[in-house]
Amino acid sequence: xxxxxxxxxxxxxxxxARMLRYVENAGLVTAARSSSxxxxxxxxxxxxxxxxxxxxxxxxxxxxxxxxxxxxxxSAELRDAVQxxxxxxxxxxxxxxxxxxxxxxxxxxxxxxxxx
Amino acid sequence: xxxxxxxxxxxxxxxxARMLRYVENAGLVTAARSSSxxxxxxxxxxxxxxxxxxxxxxxxxxxxxxxxxxxxxxSAELRDAVQxxxxxxxxxxxxxxxxxxxxxxxxxxxxxxxxx
DNA sequence: CAAACCTTGACACGCTCGTGGTAAGGTTTG
DNA sequence: CAAACCTTACCACGAGCGTGTCAAGGTTTG
Numbered sequence: 001x002x003x004x005x006x007x008x009x010x011x012x013x014x015x016x017a018r019m020l021r022y023v024e025n026a027g028l029v030t031a032a033r034s035s036s037x038x039x040x041x042x043x044x045x046x047x048x049x050x051x052x053x054x055x056x057x058x059x060x061x062x063x064x065x066x067x068x069x070x071x072x073x074x075s076a077e078l079r080d081a082v083q084x085x086x087x088x089x090x091x092x093x094x095x096x097x098x099x100x101x102x103x104x105x106x107x108x109x110x111x112x113x114x115x116x
Numbered sequence: 117x118x119x120x121x122x123x124x125x126x127x128x129x130x131x132x133a134r135m136l137r138y139v140e141n142a143g144l145v146t147a148a149r150s151s152s153x154x155x156x157x158x159x160x161x162x163x164x165x166x167x168x169x170x171x172x173x174x175x176x177x178x179x180x181x182x183x184x185x186x187x188x189x190x191s192a193e194l195r196d197a198v199q200x201x202x203x204x205x206x207x208x209x210x211x212x213x214x215x216x217x218x219x220x221x222x223x224x225x226x227x228x229x230x231x232x
Numbered sequence: 233c234a235a236a237c238c239t240t241g242a243c244a245c246g247c248t249c250g251t252g253g254t255a256a257g258g259t260t261t262g
Numbered sequence: 263c264a265a266a267c268c269t270t271a272c273c274a275c276g277a278g279c280g281t282g283t284c285a286a287g288g289t290t291t292g
Contacts, residue, residue, distance in 0.1 A: 005268070018252065021270090036259055038268055044204075051201055059194050061184070064249075068181045069188065069198045070205075078175050082185045085167055088160075089186075121238070134281065137240090152289055154238055180279075 003032060003040025013049040020049070026063050027070070028052060119148060119156025129165040136165070142179050143186070144168060 009031075010017045023029050024039070029048050031039035041049075055061060072079045125147075126133045139145050140155070145164050147155035157165075171177060188195045 007267075016251075017268095019250080022250070034259095034268095036268080037270095038259080048201070048204060051204070055197055055201055059197065061194075061198075062180075062249075064178075065181070065184045066198065066201070068177070068184060070202055072185065073199075073202055075175075078177075081171055081175065082177075082182065083189075085164070085171055085182070086186055086189055088164060088167070123237075132281075133238095134283085138280070150238095150289095152238080153240095154289080178279075 003034075003042050004046070006031070006039045006041070009039075009041035009046060009049070012046055014053060015049060023049070023052070023063065026067055028063065028066060119150075119158050120162070122147070122155045122157070125155075125157035125162060125165070128162055130169060131165060139165070139168070139179065142183055144179065144182060 004012070006017045006020055009015075010020055013020075015023070020029075020031075020039070024031060029045055029052065031041050031045055034040055052066070055066065056063070072082065120128070122133045122136055125131075126136055129136075131139070136145075136147075136155070140147060145161055145168065147157050147161055150156055168182070171182065172179070188198065
């Protein structure tokens with residue numbers, strides 16, 4: 001059988017085996033399975049895991065955020081609803097002070113930094 | 117001064133005053149302020165609040181999800197990074213079983229329903 | 233002026249997220 | 263076969279979300 005086992009993949013990607021299972025259960029990186037049920041990671045999965053990690057740390061994004069983005073990509077109905085709501089935002093003057101949601105999104109990160 | 121106060125807006129939108137402050141702090145619906153600092157809600161804000169509520173309940177979306185979508189709309193860099201990662205997904209066969217992330221995203225909802 | 237409203241800040245509570253661990257049991261390998 | 267690995271299923275734990283409530287203090291209104 002070709003493909004790395006979960007601990008090998010963990011070593012090579014910097015995730016823990018525990019997190020690899022968690023990420024798979026989130027539907028973000030799914031491994032193939034051997035006949036006996038072992039997860040098998042190929043080069044594509046390894047690359048996806050590495051870039052996912054990069055994405056999360058570089059932009060301080062949560063797994064649930066990426067999962068939501070995937071949802072947006074899959075459901076045109078949801079995507080349209082969200083975009084319609086967002087578009088109604090900038091239309092009125094003084095509606096949202098610039099950098100407001102940005103502060104919110106970064107607040108968690110700020111707190112983590114402050115606690116260190 | 118024109119504009120409804122926070123409790124009036126709460127009544128008309130179905131949110132609590134507490135949540136209106138929370139939503140504002142999330143940067144999603146920001147009210148104008150009177151000279152003495154009172155929040156003032158106009159028709160545009162009321163409508164945004166109503167549609168936001170609809171969005172959240174209808175698609176079982178979190179406030180942080182909408183905030184993230186706003187972030188995607190503001191930062192081309194982030195949007196490109198996320199979309200690039202997502203595009204690398206469907207390329208390989210058997211990469212992700214269909215409906216996998218969907219189960220994950222709905223799991224919370226399922227648990228809530230199961231508890232009732 | 234007193235009642236009724238608004239403000240921010242805090243405590244609390246249950247739930248989800250991200251993460252580690254451990255237990256019970258099947259598989260692969262030396 | 264025994265060691266080393268894999269599986270799922272749990273317990274735990276701190277941090278964040280969504281929400282209510284309460285306190286201390288300023289504002290508007292009858």
